[in-house]
Amino acid sequence: MIMKTGFTLIELLVVVLIIGILAAVALPQYQKAVAKSKMAAVKPLLKSVKDAEEIYFESHGEYTSDLTELDVQVPEDASYIYVWSDNDSSVVGADLFDVTGGGYEIYLANSARQPGSFYCWASEDSIADAVCKSEGTLDEALTDYYGSNNYLISGTAYSAPHDPCDDLPPKSGCGCWNGEYMC
Template sequence: MNHAQKGFTLIELMIVVAIIGILAAVAIPQYQDYTARTQVSRVVGEVNALKSSAESIFNSGGQVVSSADDLTATPRQINIGWTGSNLVDDTHGNNGLEVTNGAQADMSYNVVLGTDASGAVAGVTITVSRSTAGAWSCAITGGGSVTGWKDSYAPAGCPHT
């Protein structure tokens, strides 16, 4: 009687394991890059959304702040409306948003990535600035080669400088 064996040989199983290992070696770093890029893009979008609020406060004669409103101050201090992000380091208060020159035409605000952000982008600062002419710009600083930062993480509208 001829008994046909069923199943895979050891060599066939080893080949499948090797192929899965090669695919994982390529896919995991790509996934980490996509995650870091997505995190930076998300925070850039969140802080850029505050431009209209800052412009409205500034144009009404108020001072843009990241803390509580103080309507008795001169000029009136009005909160920009930042509610925070789990990707932003908030150890310095105000949910991690820092406003500079809030009462002047050339105001700016920034956040530092941290907390739940990928190690490759943690410590990077995203700054949104308004010129005296009313033009807004965005820039990313920090994130040297020590943390694994890649310039491809920065979205097109907010370059790494």
């Protein structure tokens, strides 16, 4: 009788199971490392845009949202870089949704709120949250304000503006706006 050599079905299943377990452990760590490197690559560009915005502000008395007006080389594919201002703050940011579900924001020097503060923010994506958590401390007030996790890397933490309605006792059937009952 001739003996056939080879692997049994059980042996093959054990090998597949071991490979599956290794992949389940290694893949999240790999994804985190890739996200961290992509987010780290955008930091110097973001800081350059911030510095160019500060120079622009010195010349024009305001920030610009048009990156082509700045004296900085921004890659054409850098659609994730943004600048915005409102009466509360002026920010240079990088949305990296496709990469991590998070990004960075730097509040500009003449911002009414948190000038110079540097944040890493993350949506519900656990990879982005892990990357941001490794870089800073959770700013709970800003997290409550925006609804996404915001980690302070440097600068001052957010302090929510005082709501005058908090000083009034509750009034049944009425809402409050700017310290006045709306009944």
